[in-house]
Amino acid sequence: MDRRKFLGNTLLTSAALAGGGSLVYAHLMPEGYVPLMAQDPNPFEMFNKNKEMVVLNDKPWNIESLAHLLNDNVTPNSAMFIRNNGLIPENIDVDSWKLTIDGESVEKPKSYSLAELKNKFPQHTYQLVLECGGNGRKEFNPPAKGNQWGLGAVHCAKWTGVRLKDVLEDVGIKGDAVYIGYHSADIHLSRSPDKEPISRGCPIEKALQDETLLAFKMNDEDIPLAHGYPLRLVAGGWPASVSGKWLHTISVRNKVHDGAKMIGTSYRVPCKPVAPGEKVADEDMCIIESMPVKSLITYPKTGAVLKMGETLSINGHAWAGELEVEKMEYSIDFGATWKECQLKKPVNRLSWQQFSAQVNFPEKGYYEVWAKATDSKGESQPMVLPGWNPKGYLNNACHRIAIKVS
Numbered sequence: 473m474d475r476r477k478f479l480g481n482t483l484l485t486s487a488a489l490a491g492g493g494s495l496v497y498a499h500l501m502p503e504g505y506v507p508l509m510a511q512d513p514n515p516f517e518m519f520n521k522n523k524e525m526v527v528l529n530d531k532p533w534n535i536e537s538l539a540h541l542l543n544d545n546v547t548p549n550s551a552m553f554i555r556n557n558g559l560i561p562e563n564i565d566v567d568s569w570k571l572t573i574d575g576e577s578v579e580k581p582k583s584y585s586l587a588e589l590k591n592k593f594p595q596h597t598y599q600l601v602l603e604c605g606g607n608g609r610k611e612f613n614p615p616a617k618g619n620q621w622g623l624g625a626v627h628c629a630k631w632t633g634v635r636l637k638d639v640l641e642d643v644g645i646k647g648d649a650v651y652i653g654y655h656s657a658d659i660h661l662s663r664s665p666d667k668e669p670i671s672r673g674c675p676i677e678k679a680l681q682d683e684t685l686l687a688f689k690m691n692d693e694d695i696p697l698a699h700g701y702p703l704r705l706v707a708g709g710w711p712a713s714v715s716g717k718w719l720h721t722i723s724v725r726n727k728v729h730d731g732a733k734m735i736g737t738s739y740r741v742p743c744k745p746v747a748p749g750e751k752v753a754d755e756d757m758c759i760i761e762s763m764p765v766k767s768l769i770t771y772p773k774t775g776a777v778l779k780m781g782e783t784l785s786i787n788g789h790a791w792a793g794e795l796e797v798e799k800m801e802y803s804i805d806f807g808a809t810w811k812e813c814q815l816k817k818p819v820n821r822l823s824w825q826q827f828s829a830q831v832n833f834p835e836k837g838y839y840e841v842w843a844k845a846t847d848s849k850g851e852s853q854p855m856v857l858p859g860w861n862p863k864g865y866l867n868n869a870c871h872r873i874a875i876k877v878s
């Protein structure tokens with residue numbers, strides 16, 4: 473249905489066919505036929521993603537990674553989840569791309585070309601954890617609406633750019649600044665130019681951290697289109713929805729930013745725990761800030777089989793929002809006892825940390841290896857699902873893999 477309308481209205485007369493040529497025998501085409509060139513593209517090829525990744529939605533594109541694909545210390549593009557609220561911008565012209573800083577709390581709005589940003593300010597590179605606030609949503613009961621993310625909506629790539637704080641200093645911000653909000657070039661699903669798919673932000677204190685970047689490189693290359701080319705706000709350790717892709721404006725606000733997906737149940741959780749399914753009044757909802765402590769076993773893949781007497785080497789990553797992970801443990805007896813893993817320091821603040829352990833099993837049979845991280849404030853991952861909330865955010869329950877010893 474949809475597709476036929478699309479074809480009738482636009483495709484046959486437009487350059488939507490790759491190469492831009494016109495469809496010569498269009499009038500002879502069977503009704504409802506979709507020319508090969510216009511058939512749904514293969515997302516794995518289009519975005520250079522590992523074919524094991526899971527497509528949760530194609531309008532907009534939402535693609536999830538898997539624990540065992542995230543084994544690299546620096547996540548490559550091929551294993552990075554994609555979370556879009558709208559449609560990826562079309563026809564990006566980098567030469568005319570501008571970043572504008574405006575809002576109630578700037579002395580005078582100012583715009584920079586990408587070349588100006590790159591030349592005027594020192595560049596910094598950090599490895600930063602971006603985890604979707606809804607990662608792990610699919611476990612909640614009653615279920616929460618939205619993409620049913622399993623474990624794979626997290627990555628820790630290397631981002632290069634200039635510090636937002638250096639740019640804000642150059643513009644000059646007023647003393648009443650409390651928040652920043654981003655505006656981006658992606659397109660609302662309705663295609664209405666008056667609507668933004670998402671426009672979130674963070675308190676000014678987070679915006680002014682050294683690691684909060686206006687990034688133009690990811691893993692030493694131009695940022696892939698799906699991840700925000702040509703410019704992205706990157707605020708590690710907070711829900712990744714704060715890290716606006718395809719960034720063109722930062723508004724410095726004298727109040728909490730009120731853009732799309734800042735209010736209601738979006739990226740907000742009950743300020744105090746509630747019973748599963750309970751209705752929560754708007755004023756009792758709080759904006760998610762630093763993400764909770766969490767970890768993933770990225771090797772081996774769940775379901776691994778080994779021989780009796782073999783030692784299993786496990787490894788993975790742990791992260792804790794604004795904090796550092798201080799301790800990493802594993803259990804093979806459903807949490808009755810825990811043993812400590814080796815745990816590395818982060819390469820920089822807000823990066824994930826590597827852990828590893830050598831695991832021995834006492835006899836043949838079925839086991840689960842559970843992993844549990846504890847942050848520098850002594851907060852540990854819960855063994856089972858944490859507090860229910862209407863949109864299913866912040867599931868940081870222990871990751872577990874199945875092991876068979878035969």
Ligand SMILES: Nc1nc2c(c(=O)[nH]1)N[C@H]1C(S)=C(S)[C@@H](COP(=O)(O)O)O[C@H]1N2
Nearest residue numbers: 553554555556557604656712713715716717
């Ligand atoms: N402009 C824009 N920025 C955005 C989004 C979006 O839809 N549009 N999605 C946000 C959300 S909810 C997440 S989880 C991350 C996902 O980043 P990724 O697609 O690079 O993994 O981007 C954030 N930034």
Ligand SMILES: [Mo]
Nearest residue numbers: 555604605713
């Ligand atoms: Mo997200």
